[in-house]
Amino acid sequence: MAEHFGLKYLRREVLPTAFCPGCYNGILMNALFQAFMELGIEDLKRFVFVSGIGCSSWIPSPFIKADSLHTLHGRAIPVATGVKLANPELNVIVIGGDGDLASIGGNHLLHAARRNMDLLVIMINNQVYGMTRGQAAPTTPHGMITPTTPYGNPERPMDVASIIAGTNANYVARWCISQYIPLKNSIKDALSRYSRGFRFLEVYAPCVTYVVRREGKTPGEKLKELMKKCVRIKTWREMSPEEREKHVATGVFKAEDKPGFIETYKKYIAQALGEK
């Protein structure tokens, strides 16, 4: 039997992964590796992965065979920014969760997007803090019961993709984990057609342990549900407010190819010094 195409991007000695059985992180990893393969990327020598704290932050560290920095909770984006600015030749990818990137690291996400910093940020929105037993996150749906919202979440979730689409970021998309092909193609686009500036992918993938199981569903049943729940942005916009609450808007929110921060910075410095 032929070897799985993803194995060459993995550190085999640390497999299997530490994720819960049925965890959707595996689907994302598959999509990521298929994108690499289809782009003809042989190895990840010139890639640097940066992650923070949380389940999805473990995808690159230690599983992906590349240089990786597993940083403090919320601080993946500034570390990635430092790496990219210091060596712009490197492809820098941040993988993290909604708690890590949108809550404790929310300010960095906003400002890296504002700068149009040349990074690909993949945010797995699992709706909770999975690593610490499923507490409410800024993405937790209104009314959901978690250990910190025992009477139902009184807060409303943030729409991270829309917020980032409102900045200077070049590319913003959201896909559900059930939408494998467009998700994989989006990763490819963010590494090829839109390979500069800030690229943000939100991957809607409820935590199988602390969201799906609490609902009494299996990961497979939840995937089937997501296939109905996740609709294209245009369809979602045409829905009534009540219907919108029950659905997730997916698709490409924004796709531009403006110069990223690196180019802008270099140009600005060259001009300033040239005038002297």
Next chain:
Amino acid sequence: MTERLFLSGNEAVVYGALDAGCRFYAGYPITPSSEIMHLMAKELPRVGGVFIQAEDELAAINMIIGASWAGLKSMTATSGPGFSLMQEGIGYAVMTETPLVIVDVMRAGPATGQATKSAQGDLMQARWGRHGDQYLVVIAPMTLQEAYDLVIEAFNIAEAYRVPVVFLMDEFIGHGREIVVRRDADKLVERRRPSDHEPPFGSKDPRIPPPMPRLGEGYYVLVTGSTHNEWGYRDVHGFETHYKLVTRLKEKIWGNIDKIFKYKVYGDPDARRTIVCFGSTCRPAIDAAKRVGGTKVLRLITLWPLDYGKLAEELSDAEKVVVPELNLGQLVYDVAQVYPRNKIRVVNKVGGGIPIYPSEIIKALEA
């Protein structure tokens, strides 16, 4: 190259950093350190370096960590409140053995305190501000020339030992102006790169810092702030891995104390009266010793690691010890470890930008 310049301490530290090979700066504006950032913004691009204004100090410290792993000598500068925000990142740098220089131009705290007024209240924080067992290096200049010279030394230590170095200045040094001679550095240290099969996070002799790979060169390095073995693989359960790692990180610094720890004696070296001080407060101390005579000034350049044996030796004949500080008493705890507390006279003062005057030190010496 030798150049005589009339600079502020904040400017001197920038030229020192540039001459040490610093090529990356990330920072957030804060009084009284902002001039460092201003001058870096202007000068770094001229030498091919990168300057970025971060969204906050959390970002600043983490950006320089990323840049350091990408291969550039990196630094940031801040003051009390920003220094507090950077602590977690500094702890990460200790754990991941990332060379950095963090300049803290001390102002009166706690909290916002008095932003424009000098103080020396961050001594303990510089040493112990992070959670967990962690050891780094703290250096304090006394003159503006030293702001230039010693920051080069700070970079050398950071590179040699793969450790963050806190450069502890204060507002008097940052905003003071003096002649500073800019010259070619005697020695510039560069971090060691690994050869084949050399682990990036371990060494047989804990006093030998492991080599540091540069990102993007195929080392496939795993950097993590979690407990890790010598190859960077996480082990968040075992006793052995954790104990071995934290003791090595301690020994890497304290085991090299003979090379790192520096102090200087001023005044009469045989005198029985001794003043122990650090940073700008040593200036009125040296002046006081000159005025009254018969006084030795023991000035600590390295504040961490601190060689308590040397300190005890220097104070073994002392009949009286005076410890002046621009705070409510921090260095005095070090002196009290090796000298009877009831024979120490303290001069503590802080706030309003008022220095400790030589007359106050003389009063304590003669009391």
